[in-house]
Amino acid sequence: MKRILLLSAFAFNASLLFSQTLFTYGGTAVTKEEFLRAYNKNKSASDDKEKALREYLDLYSKFKLKVKAAQDMQLDTLQQLTSDLQNFRTQIDETYLNNDDALNGLIEEAFLRSQKDLHVIHFFAALPEKSAVEDSLKVVKAMQEVYTGLQGGKKEYEKLAADVSSKYVTVNVKAGDIGYITAFSVPYEYENIIYALKNGEASKAYRSKNGLHIFKIVDERKGVGRWRIAQIMVATPPGGDAAANTRIAQQKADSVYLRIKAGEDFGELAKQYSDDKLTYMSGGLMPEFTVGKYEMPFEQEVFKLAKDGEVSRPFPTQYGFHIVKRISVQPVQTNKSDAAYMYEIKQKVLQDSRVNSAKELFTKSVVKLVGYKKNIAVKDADLFRYADSVVANPALNGAREFPISSKVIYSSAKGNIKGSDWLSFIREYKTNPEIYKGESNTALLDKFITLKSVEYYKNNLEEYNPEFRYQMEEFKEGNLLFEVMERKVWSSAANDTTGLQNYYNAHKNKYQWGASADIIIFSCNNKKVADATLDALKQGRYWKKIAEESNNTLQADSGRYELVQIALADGVKATAGMVTPVNVNPSDGTAGFIKILKLHPANEQRSFEEARGLVINDYQSILEEKWMEELKSKYPVKVDEAVFQSLLK
Numbered sequence: 001m002k003r004i005l006l007l008s009a010f011a012f013n014a015s016l017l018f019s020q021t022l023f024t025y026g027g028t029a030v031t032k033e034e035f036l037r038a039y040n041k042n043k044s045a046s047d048d049k050e051k052a053l054r055e056y057l058d059l060y061s062k063f064k065l066k067v068k069a070a071q072d073m074q075l076d077t078l079q080q081l082t083s084d085l086q087n088f089r090t091q092i093d094e095t096y097l098n099n100d101d102a103l104n105g106l107i108e109e110a111f112l113r114s115q116k117d118l119h120v121i122h123f124f125a126a127l128p129e130k131s132a133v134e135d136s137l138k139v140v141k142a143m144q145e146v147y148t149g150l151q152g153g154k155k156e157y158e159k160l161a162a163d164v165s166s167k168y169v170t171v172n173v174k175a176g177d178i179g180y181i182t183a184f185s186v187p188y189e190y191e192n193i194i195y196a197l198k199n200g201e202a203s204k205a206y207r208s209k210n211g212l213h214i215f216k217i218v219d220e221r222k223g224v225g226r227w228r229i230a231q232i233m234v235a236t237p238p239g240g241d242a243a244a245n246t247r248i249a250q251q252k253a254d255s256v257y258l259r260i261k262a263g264e265d266f267g268e269l270a271k272q273y274s275d276d277k278l279t280y281m282s283g284g285l286m287p288e289f290t291v292g293k294y295e296m297p298f299e300q301e302v303f304k305l306a307k308d309g310e311v312s313r314p315f316p317t318q319y320g321f322h323i324v325k326r327i328s329v330q331p332v333q334t335n336k337s338d339a340a341y342m343y344e345i346k347q348k349v350l351q352d353s354r355v356n357s358a359k360e361l362f363t364k365s366v367v368k369l370v371g372y373k374k375n376i377a378v379k380d381a382d383l384f385r386y387a388d389s390v391v392a393n394p395a396l397n398g399a400r401e402f403p404i405s406s407k408v409i410y411s412s413a414k415g416n417i418k419g420s421d422w423l424s425f426i427r428e429y430k431t432n433p434e435i436y437k438g439e440s441n442t443a444l445l446d447k448f449i450t451l452k453s454v455e456y457y458k459n460n461l462e463e464y465n466p467e468f469r470y471q472m473e474e475f476k477e478g479n480l481l482f483e484v485m486e487r488k489v490w491s492s493a494a495n496d497t498t499g500l501q502n503y504y505n506a507h508k509n510k511y512q513w514g515a516s517a518d519i520i521i522f523s524c525n526n527k528k529v530a531d532a533t534l535d536a537l538k539q540g541r542y543w544k545k546i547a548e549e550s551n552n553t554l555q556a557d558s559g560r561y562e563l564v565q566i567a568l569a570d571g572v573k574a575t576a577g578m579v580t581p582v583n584v585n586p587s588d589g590t591a592g593f594i595k596i597l598k599l600h601p602a603n604e605q606r607s608f609e610e611a612r613g614l615v616i617n618d619y620q621s622i623l624e625e626k627w628m629e630e631l632k633s634k635y636p637v638k639v640d641e642a643v644f645q646s647l648l649k
Contacts, residue, residue: 067481070480070484129209230284233322267282267283267285373410543595
């Protein structure tokens with residue numbers, strides 16, 4: 001008894017510790033826990049912890065006052081905001097429908113498997129699900145002989161498959177050299193078998209819905225990481241003399257390679273000569289990938305490139321000849337403390353079939369948690385009999401025409417389930433051939449209760465999952481903050497022309513130019529367009545005319561900018577008439593440059609129109625400060641200093 005009392009006292013004290021009120025505004029309390037949660041998500045490094053906490057406390061209390069003002073204005077009832085909140089809920093709720101322990105186990109497993117790549121040979125014999133017994137026996141014998149041969153050390157895999165095929169059924173291994181794989185490269189059911197093997201070991205035959213599989217590991221290596229490359233692909237012409245077509249493609253690839261070695265731009269040559277229609281316009285740049293993405297012959301050549309910028313000699317695949325340039329390599333992350341990398345693995349797990357095992361555990365826990373209990377007064381025989389009737393007579397209205405329709409068949413503290421719910425489920429499920437697979441009524445009743453339990457849990461996630469509740473609240477308050485700031489500050493300032501003009505007149509000294517220049521900014525689709533534009537300018541053509549005739553490959557605009565806003569190379573001084581070198585964006589191949597027309601000294605007065613953006617920004621701050629004083633008067637902020645001091649410990 002004493003132990004129970006002590007535990008109760010401890011739980012009560014712990015509850016007090018984490019529910020202490022840090023500050024109030026009006027009649028609303030903000031707990032220490034809520035504040036710390038927000039602070040820890042947004043804090044920056046600081047040597048003075050107390051100063052950082054007080055500054056954030058000031059920001060957070062102002063944030064809460066603005067949200068309170070939005071609620072008083074009933075902005076949370078706006079259709080757009082409620083719709084946004086529901087859409088956000090739909091986007092994130094699935095991520096909370098998992099067993100956390102099981103999910104974390106899958107993440108850990110994927111992390112460990114990603115540390116090494118495995119070279120896999122795959123034997124396969126087709127065996128449809130509804131095969132005759134004698135056919136099944138042949139397949140089983142064939143794959144058993146393959147396994148025995150591998151166990152005996154046979155390494156001529158195509159010969160082994162051919163010998164077995166001549167006796168029983170076709171065993172395919174010719175296309176079975178999968179190459180190297182890593183986590184997520186193959187279906188999870190195969191990955192589990194493969195990563196359970198040792199180097200050189202073969203698996204026993206595994207039955208999938210399509211047939212029997214045997215996997216053998218022939219090599220393993222440290223994971224190669226994630227690669228960024230660019231390629232020029234010269235496709236082999238179709239039809240005609242295959243050998244002659246191959247020679248033509250190889251000669252073209254060799255010619256392009258020699259031009260690269262002579263110093264010509266890889267990206268420009270890709271745009272001119274690459275037959276890869278997905279990448280040629282981006283200078284051959286391919287999406288980031290890891291092992292198992294492409295066929296083994298291609299990957300083997302790519303992974304030979306030892307340093308960034310290195311270019312391969314032309315090499316053949318079934319598609320033609322490839323010239324590959326290594327852009328960058330991100331090694332396999334070996335440290336689980338890298339939050340970004342672990343988040344990436346988590347997202348892959350959530351999008352992969354492996355997450356189903358965690359979902360199954362989660363579903364079982366939800367059914368237990370929601371706790372629907374059967375009404376013993378309603379017999380299963382009646383539920384099943386009327387279920388058959390509603391399927392046999394789909395036109396009948398199950399909600400009115402059956403004795404169990406209005407009866408409560410399951411109940412819990414969370415709510416009741418009526419017979420009409422069960423009959424509606426049966427009618428929709430059994431009359432849909434895409435989902436109904438002949439399950440018994442008993443199995444469907446279990447499925448029905450599971451679905452209703454998960455449905456209730458999902459609709460009431462805030463009740464069960466504090467993390468979800470916090471995330472929904474953050475999104476809701478963020479939307480309210482944006483809406484109320486738009487109404488009370490941003491739009492008010494931007495639309496108050498008289499107020500802006502008066503503020504400008506009273507503070508003209510704030511709005512002076514630094515050292516500045518009149519410039520023209522040229523933005524081009526690619527370097528070729530930029531170079532052509534430069535040539536046209538040198539010939540004395542008018543910049544607006546050049547832009548008009550560019551067929552939208554060039555955008556040009558003029559304006560006055562302070563020199564600190566103009567990107568110049570270190571040590572280069574701006575001069576009138578200067579044209580900056582063409583700058584190419586490596587991510588999309590766009591290019592741009594600037595022409596300086598005229599220089600202006602510092603401290604020249606900005607006109608109202610020239611300063612308008614700056615004035616609006618300053619005027620918004622004035623309006624916001626005034627509004628905050630009104631809110632503090634309406635909802636006084638009171639901080640519990642003792643609780644605040646406890647944050648410093």
